Amino acid sequence: MLQLSKFKGGLKLDGHKHVSTMHAIKQARLPEKLVIPVQQHIGLAPEILVSVGEQVLKGQCIARASDGISASIHAPSSGHISAIDEQPVAHPSGLAALCITIQTDGKEQWCEPSPLAESYRERSNKQLLNIIRDAGIVGLGGATFPTAAKLQSCEPEKIQMLIINGAECEPYITCDDMLMRERAKDIVLGVQVLQQLLTADQTIIAIEDNKPEAILSLQQALQKQAIDNIQVISIPTRYPTGGEKQLIKVITGKEVPANGRPADIGILCQNVATAYSVYRAVFLDEPLISRIVTVTGDAINQPGNFEVLIGTPMSELIEQSGGYTDNIAGLVMGGPMMGFSLPSDNLPVTKACNCILTQIAEDTQSPPAQACIRCGECTDVCPANLLPQQLYWYCSSKNFDRAQDLHLFDCIECGCCSAVCPSHIPLVHYYRFAKTEIWAQEKERQKSDNARQRHEFREARIAHEKAEREEKLRLKKEMLAKKKAEEAGQPGDSDPKKAAIEAALARVKAKKDAATEKPKNTDNLTEQQQQKINEADQRRQRTISKDEAK
Amino acid sequence: MHFNNATSSPHMMRDDGISQLMLQVLIALIPGTLAMFYFFGWGLVFNLIIAISVAIATEAAVLKLRKRALKSTLLDLSALVTACLLALALPPLAPWWLTVIATLFAILLGKHLYGGLGFNPFNPAMVGYVVVMISFPREMTFWLLPSTINPAALNIGETFNLMFLSQLPATMSWDSISSATLLDGIKNHLSQDHLLSSLASNQQLSALVGKLSGTGWEWINLFFMAGGLWLFKKRIIDWRIPFGLLTSLSLVSLVFYLINNEQYLSPLTHLFSGGIMLAAFFIATDPVSASTTPRGRIIFGAGIGVFIFIIRQWGGYPDGIAFAVLLMNMAAPLIDYYTVPAAFGKRDEP
Structure with a gap:
């Protein structure tokens, strides 16, 4: 028997599960119109393959996964494409998104399936991954991360444990519960496909102990087929034990590193509904075109679970559940802890839609928030081991640096802190605000960084061009000057005036020289003449010196 | 709709x-x-x-x-x-x-x-x-x-x-x-260089001495403690602050009592005298002015316990609960700053 451990914090919540588990899963009626959002998963949008007016068959791929993390979309039923445009979708932002609308023809005509059934065992990992990828399977636990990408991103030989998450810890939601109760055998087949892909030593299906029927059903399915390499584990009911990291902590006692993935510690998690979709894809060659949706809450006449085609309007499901009661006040997609309010019920069911929760007025009105008295109840229940009270303090005062120091981004937005706050402060709301604000700032900073770089580049370019121009001008001037000088006949620097002066000076000097050296008729003298001259000179010299002496 | x-x-x-x-x-x-x-x-x-x-x-x-x-x-x-x-x-x-x-x-x-x-x-x-x-x-x-x-x-x-x-x-x-209250009386008694063992000779004081601590006060403290434990059971207060306070006061007074039981009161007398239980379960646990982190709360409570002992023993006032609480209130933001718990998955990080 596995030794279970505990994660810190969390809440014991009133499950309200029985509300929607009274009846078996019902098939939702085929609506006249299916509105299929193109983007239903985390990652890149797929590439649309069809155009308006085109006939499509049930299961036909209408948008192919683009390279990288993406998932394909398939026609949930046969009919023709009536529109490809923006439609309101179920998204917290309330914004419209690109959708493909199919006018159904009621024939439910399938495109040619080629199921592998048991022969999948002879297929390579690559082939199986391709099947899962082509079937458009995404994580149905809520994150809608493309399953093939998740499987591919880990090295199969490093995974020691495969955990199939059937915890379903949020109150009211029972779609996984009902799936496990009714289709345990198929889930097991799907898990076996995953096992083949991963070659994990240990495979565990973890189910909260408030679902004894589901546990029993899976145990029986395993017994019947004498499968002993899959274990069904009953875990204590405690929100949010279905969170991937919390579940791993409960089962293994290990904590997934804060910025890491379960694969880093040799674990891979998949939701039970995802495993079931893998079964449908591999054994029946059916892509992900439907899912189980819980319609529940305090304001619906006949709560229950439906197998619903993706794209079915929620209003259809409400109608098939006997409609709202008179005290309907609000609608939530998902559970009461992490789901988001819907502006209307005229929205299509997507791969992420596990639950449609109807609310009465009491649930939609929160009492006015009072001052935080720092009681610390939020700290006690935080499963991420944060200090929600201090985070609130810094988020509300927009001191985002300090909020990040206190690990704001490790918050999983489970809502435990808000649920226990005696001052009724919508704490998670503040964290979401701070996160988006920080992302926006980050984007803004990147943008301004880019702008600054562009500006600097431009400045540099202008400066460079200016320098270039100046250099050119200088060269040109130089050339001109050179040319002129050459034209003047003299190399170098010759000013005509100066030259003239110099020439004049030279002439004067020459004249002077000539004047001092010229009276030279003494060149060709005889000795006698020379002697006479010398004597005369001596005399002259003597008289000069006599005069001087006087 | x-x-x-x-x-x-x-x-x-x-x-x-x-x-x-x-x-x-x-x-x-x-x-x-x-x-x-x-x-x-x-x-x-x-x-x-x-x-x-x-x-x-x-x-x-x-x-x-x-x-x-x-x-x-x-x-x-x-x-x-x-x-x-x-x-x-x-x-x-x-x-x-x-x-x-x-x-x-x-x-x-x-x-x-x-x-x-x-x-x-x-x-x-x-x-x-x-x-x-x-x-x-x-x-x-x-x-x-x-x-x-x-x-x-x-x-x-x-x-x-x-x-x-x-x-x-x-x-x-x-x-x-x-x-005078017992604590006040004992303080006077000791300040006159008397020993605790000579308490019996002081008729006025010896009347004040009860079974656990002071006459009457022991009961008052026990009843406040009962109320506090009920609050703890109802999860209104956190166990850490009272635990820190009472433990640190007991430990510090025990050490001094063991060193010299003629000068220092026993831990039991300390715990059940004056407003200790009122302070531990009702005053120090005021969440607004206390530390908010789990570890911080133990430190906060322990700090109050130590200050109470110091002021009682060497301070000018017979009891020091109010000063001890205010001093630790001052330290609460600092304690919070240094006792942020490691987030999930960050235990191995420094």
Whole structure:
């Protein structure tokens, strides 16, 4: 028997599960119109393959996964494409998104399936991954991360444990519960496909102990087929034990590193509904075109679970559940802890839609928030081991640096802190605000960084061009000057005036020289003449010196 | 169908609020209060009445000035808790104006000048207490003998006259009515170079000594402790602050007691004397001014315990709870800063 451990914090919540588990899963009626959002998963949008007016068959791929993390979309039923445009979708932002609308023809005509059934065992990992990828399977636990990408991103030989998450810890939601109760055998087949892909030593299906029927059903399915390499584990009911990291902590006692993935510690998690979709894809060659949706809450006449085609309007499901009661006040997609309010019920069911929760007025009105008295109840229940009270303090005062120091981004937005706050402060709301604000700032900073770089580049370019121009001008001037000088006949620097002066000076000097050296008729003298001259000179010299002496 | 009430998740909130928390704190105070009433008489009742009315009037006036919602804030009952704690801490024969001043300072200076509930860095009740403690030291000694050993217990009328009109009953003097508390008496006793073993020779003091600690006080503390444990069971208070306080006080006093039991009181006497249990379960646990991190709360409580011992043993005041709490209030932000727990998955990081 596995030794279970505990994660810190969390809440014991009133499950309200029985509300929607009274009846078996019902098939939702085929609506006249299916509105299929193109983007239903985390990652890149797929590439649309069809155009308006085109006939499509049930299961036909209408948008192919683009390279990288993406998932394909398939026609949930046969009919023709009536529109490809923006439609309101179920998204917290309330914004419209690109959708493909199919006018159904009621024939439910399938495109040619080629199921592998048991022969999948002879297929390579690559082939199986391709099947899962082509079937458009995404994580149905809520994150809608493309399953093939998740499987591919880990090295199969490093995974020691495969955990199939059937915890379903949020109150009211029972779609996984009902799936496990009714289709345990198929889930097991799907898990076996995953096992083949991963070659994990240990495979565990973890189910909260408030679902004894589901546990029993899976145990029986395993017994019947004498499968002993899959274990069904009953875990204590405690929100949010279905969170991937919390579940791993409960089962293994290990904590997934804060910025890491379960694969880093040799674990891979998949939701039970995802495993079931893998079964449908591999054994029946059916892509992900439907899912189980819980319609529940305090304001619906006949709560229950439906197998619903993706794209079915929620209003259809409400109608098939006997409609709202008179005290309907609000609608939530998902559970009461992490789901988001819907502006209307005229929205299509997507791969992420596990639950449609109807609310009465009491649930939609929160009492006015009072001052935080720092009681610390939020700290006690935080499963991420944060200090929600201090985070609130810094988020509300927009001191985002300090909020990040206190690990704001490790918050999983489970809502435990808000649920226990005696001052009724919508704490998670503040964290979401701070996160988006920080992302926006980050984007803004990147943008301004880019702008600054562009500006600097431009400045540099202008400066460079200016320098270039100046250099050119200088060269040109130089050339001109050179040319002129050459034209003047003299190399170098010759000013005509100066030259003239110099020439004049030279002439004067020459004249002077000539004047001092010229009276030279003494060149060709005889000795006698020379002697006479010398004597005369001596005399002259003597008289000069006599005069001087006087 | 359209809905226009988009709310942010979670869509579940608890039904009760601050008022219910405060109400439970008030309920938990009842056993200890009754015990105090039994031992110290009508003065406590008058103190409570004065403190509560002044607290509510002050809070209402401030809220009006600050243009805040009157009803919802008054109904959070936090001012009531402050008033009650203060009334329980003040001497039961304190003149009426002393309680008025203390309450005024608690609510005005301790609470609203900082922005009201949730924003006060100091415990308001202790702020009020310290103001009168420093300003009117004589009146702060107006304790009387526990009723079980008091030959001249005052009736309601006599108490009223004494507190509001400062008129003593005809046949009595102050000295015959008032009495030092055990801690005060022992402090005097020791300061005169007497040893603890010679306590028996002091007739007045030995009468004050009870089974656990002081006559009457041991019961009062036990009843406050019972109320505190009930709060803990109801998950209104966290175990860490009382645990830190009581453990550190026990340990520190035990060490000194073992070193010299002639100079230092036993841990048991320390724990059940004065307002220790009131402080541990009701005063130090005021979440607004305390540390908020799990580890921080233990440190916060432990710090108060140590300061109480230091002030009792070497300080100028007989009991140091108020100062100890305020000192640790000051340290709370720093403690919080250094005791942030490792987030999930970050345990291995430095």
